[in-house]
Amino acid sequence: SYELTQPLSVSVALGQTARITCGGNNIGSKNVHWYQQKPGQAPVLVIYRDSNRPSGIPERFSGSNSGNTATLTISRAQAGDEADYYCQVWDSSTDVVFGGGTKLTVL
Amino acid sequence: QVQLVQSGAEVKKPGASVKVSCKASGYTFTGYYMHWVRQAPGQGLEWMGRINPNSGGTNYAQKFQGRVTMTRDTSISTAYMELSRLRSDDTAVYYCAREGGPDYYYMDVWGKGTTVTVSS
Numbered sequence: 598s599y600e601l602t603q604p605l606s607v608s609v610a611l612g613q614t615a616r617i618t619c620g621g622n623n624i625g626s627k628n629v630h631w632y633q634q635k636p637g638q639a640p641v642l643v644i645y646r647d648s649n650r651p652s653g654i655p656e657r658f659s660g661s662n663s664g665n666t667a668t669l670t671i672s673r674a675q676a677g678d679e680a681d682y683y684c685q686v687w688d689s690s691t692d693v694v695f696g697g698g699t700k701l702t703v704l
Numbered sequence: 705q706v707q708l709v710q711s712g713a714e715v716k717k718p719g720a721s722v723k724v725s726c727k728a729s730g731y732t733f734t735g736y737y738m739h740w741v742r743q744a745p746g747q748g749l750e751w752m753g754r755i756n757p758n759s760g761g762t763n764y765a766q767k768f769q770g771r772v773t774m775t776r777d778t779s780i781s782t783a784y785m786e787l788s789r790l791r792s793d794d795t796a797v798y799y800c801a802r803e804g805g806p807d808y809y810y811m812d813v814w815g816k817g818t819t820v821t822v823s824s
Binding site: 628630632639640641642646651653676683685686687692693694695696697699 | 722740741748749750751753754763799801804808809810811812814815816817
């Protein structure tokens with residue numbers, strides 16, 4: 598089965614750049630999607646198909662995907678970006694799979 | 705606006721079944737797959753499966769095969785997820801989520817979630 602590995606937590610200083618990684622075997626060949634989830638709320642799609650932003654998502658959010666690692670980058674981090682972030686792919690052996698999630702703390 | 709409205713919280717005993725509904729509005733219900741994702745307390749997201757509202761065709765995660773049934777009623781733009789033989793570890797928030805495009809497998813609109821508690 599296909600697995601996605603995320604760091605449990607990432608910290609970033611206010612106004613700096615946060616990078617959240619998502620590791621998987623040859624993940625660069627797959628479409629990676631990213632979700633933001635704040636406490637008590639449903640997830641929100643922030644990046645789809647590696648690097649596309651849905652309408653309403655700030656340009657500060659960007660994504661990349663190559664080799665065995667996909668990355669969500671949050672520029673000029675704000676207090677409101679504190680949340681859990683999940684990566685997700687589709688794989689022929691596993692169907693839809695989510696990473697374990699990363700808690701982003703803005704210091 | 706595009707919206708998914710889920711049914712209310714449920715409390716069930718072990719061994720029982722639960723059926724959660726998800727009413728879509730603001731878009732053509734039959735034009736987008738619907739996924740179901742759950743989240744146990746303090747845990748991550750877990751995909752359960754998806755349904756094609758147009759054909760009724762389903763794909764279930766292997767973990768839930770034989771216990772989950774996803775259906776839809778196109779006349780009222782509503783999708784359903786029924787989970788049977790409930791156990792305490794089925795206690796979770798259950799979300800429906802619209803797929804953003806055919807076979808793209810990303811979820812662009814989510815319901816607010818339905819809390820299901822399994823307890824004797």
